[in-house]
Amino acid sequence: MSADPVSATFEPEDAAKLLDVRGLTIHLKVRDRVVKAADGVDLSVSAGECVGLVGESGSGKTMVARAVIGLLPTVRLECCDGEIMLDGTEMLGLRTKELRRARRGRVSMIFQEPTSYLNPTMRIGTQVAEALPKGTDRRHAIERVQSLLAQAGLPRGQQIERRYPHQLSGGMKQRAMIALALASNPKLLIADEPSTALDVTVQAQVLRTLKHLHQERGMAILLITHDLGVIAEMCDRVYVMYAGEIVESADTLTLFENPRHPYTRLLLESLPHRRRDGEGAALKGSIPDLSMLGSGCRFMPRCPFATDACREQQRLRVRPDGQAVRCILEDASDAETGADEYPTLRPAGRS
Numbered sequence: 001m002s003a004d005p006v007s008a009t010f011e012p013e014d015a016a017k018l019l020d021v022r023g024l025t026i027h028l029k030v031r032d033r034v035v036k037a038a039d040g041v042d043l044s045v046s047a048g049e050c051v052g053l054v055g056e057s058g059s060g061k062t063m064v065a066r067a068v069i070g071l072l073p074t075v076r077l078e079c080c081d082g083e084i085m086l087d088g089t090e091m092l093g094l095r096t097k098e099l100r101r102a103r104r105g106r107v108s109m110i111f112q113e114p115t116s117y118l119n120p121t122m123r124i125g126t127q128v129a130e131a132l133p134k135g136t137d138r139r140h141a142i143e144r145v146q147s148l149l150a151q152a153g154l155p156r157g158q159q160i161e162r163r164y165p166h167q168l169s170g171g172m173k174q175r176a177m178i179a180l181a182l183a184s185n186p187k188l189l190i191a192d193e194p195s196t197a198l199d200v201t202v203q204a205q206v207l208r209t210l211k212h213l214h215q216e217r218g219m220a221i222l223l224i225t226h227d228l229g230v231i232a233e234m235c236d237r238v239y240v241m242y243a244g245e246i247v248e249s250a251d252t253l254t255l256f257e258n259p260r261h262p263y264t265r266l267l268l269e270s271l272p273h274r275r276r277d278g279e280g281a282a283l284k285g286s287i288p289d290l291s292m293l294g295s296g297c298r299f300m301p302r303c304p305f306a307t308d309a310c311r312e313q314q315r316l317r318v319r320p321d322g323q324a325v326r327c328i329l330e331d332a333s334d335a336e337t338g339a340d341e342y343p344t345l346r347p348a349g350r351s
Contacts, residue, residue: 017085018188018220019045019068019107024082026063026072033291034078037063039244041082042316045188050214050221052235052252054228054267058287060244061224062112065190067092068222069109070099087187105133108181112193114173118165124149124176125161131183144183152179153209171202178209189213192224207233228267232256240264243288243298246316250323260325262303297328305329 024041027034038060045051053061066072068084070091084091087106094102108131111117119127128145129136136144145161152175154160165173174194181189191210195203211234214221223234231238231252238255240248240263248261259265266283285302296311297303303310309328317330 016046017044018047018049018087019043019222020083020085021064021068022083022085024064024067024084025079026060026067026077027079028073029076029078030291035291036244036293037290038067041241041244041246043239043246043249045220045222047187047220048218049237050223050235052231052238053222053224053241054226054231054238055241056226056283056287058243058290059241060290061241062192064241065109065192065222065224068190069103069107070094071109104184106186107188107190108184108186109190110174110177110181110192110194112196114170114177115165118173118176118180120165122164123161124163124165124168124179128161128176128180128183131180133184145179148179148182149176151182151213152176153205154179171198171206174198174202174206175209178206178213182213186219188220188222190222190224193226194223195230196225210234228256229271240267243293244290245298245326246324247299247326248324254321254323258323260319260323260330261299261327262305262329263299266302297326 021041021043024038026038027036029035041060041064043051043053043064053064055061063072067080068086068091072080080092082092086102089102089106091099091102118124125142125145128148129141132141132144146156149160150156154172154175160168160172160176165176168176178194189210194210195206198206207230210221210223213219214234221234223230225231235252237251238249239246240255240261242263248255248259248264250258255264256268259268270283283302288298288301294311295313297306297314300306300310307328312328314326314328316324316326318324319330
């Protein structure tokens with residue numbers, strides 16, 4: 001089996017990639033500790049594609065997204081290395097003004113907590129208008145703001161553009177964030193847990209809005225979530241991230257029908273509809289402290305298949321079909337024997 005990185009597998013040719021992240025490594029110095037938020041992350045998104053980045057909270061997903069748009073935390077960076085090519089522009093290392101210029105018309109981001117990113121002293125319409133392309137005249141700006149708010153699913157006739165953020169519900173604020181993100185006509189929209197803080201009904205509405213915009217505009221989306229159900233509904237391809245590393249990547253159908261990494265399989269087992277009893281199997285344990293990582297497989301303490309061999313560092317192993325897996329079990333399956341067998345994963349509470 002090839003030992004090439006995931007970016008050389010089922011992904012599109014380099015020329016077709018709108019976003020191409022290679023070897024992204026971000027280590028933060030927090031007091032006397034080094035937090036390895038991302039370690040050698042490779043991922044890509046093509047024009048018009050919807051790609052998922054999934055994993056539990058603390059996996060490093062948001063850090064990767066922030067690196068793409070140049071909004072890393074204001075703490076000391078012990079290491080920030082790799083490549084982030086966005087529509088032909090290298091984003092790492094750009095100064096503030098250069099970043100703003102590089103982002104405009106290329107990428108926008110919807111944040112998990114809209115209240116933290118909407119200016120409480122400005123009307124919604126004014127905030128959306130400020131993000132419009134430079135040179136938009138006042139009359140067209142008013143029409144464009146109203147159109148964007150409507151596209152984001154906010155009702156016409158209620159003068160949403162004249163309201164302040166505190167006058168909107170949580171779902172309306174998230175939709176206002178979507179309108180704000182769309183104002184610059186980005187080629188890539190990064191959506192970081194866009195529906196997490198909302199009730200189930202509003203979550204579904206927001207996701208439907210994003211799906212409609214993706215299909216209508218042909219806009220690429222990088223969707224960050226901990227919910228594989230959302231991935232199944234929205235995405236063409238998916239990367240699974242755990243403790244700062246990509247542990248599996250595949251097209252969405254392959255991932256759901258044939259998950260290879262134990263972490264992915266346990267995530268899928270936690271979905272209620274995957275079990276006959278209608279109850280998800282809780283994933284035991286938690287993400288390790290990213291400042292106290294060993295040299296071996298980072299999932300080893302929680303893995304039902306762990307052996308002493310897992311104490312060694314694991315690489316992404318690429319299958320002939322392009323699915324990539326960071327697990328030593330790949331060496332014991334078709335990589336060496338020609339078979340395609342994994343140990344049976346028994347859900348929690350079953351014999």
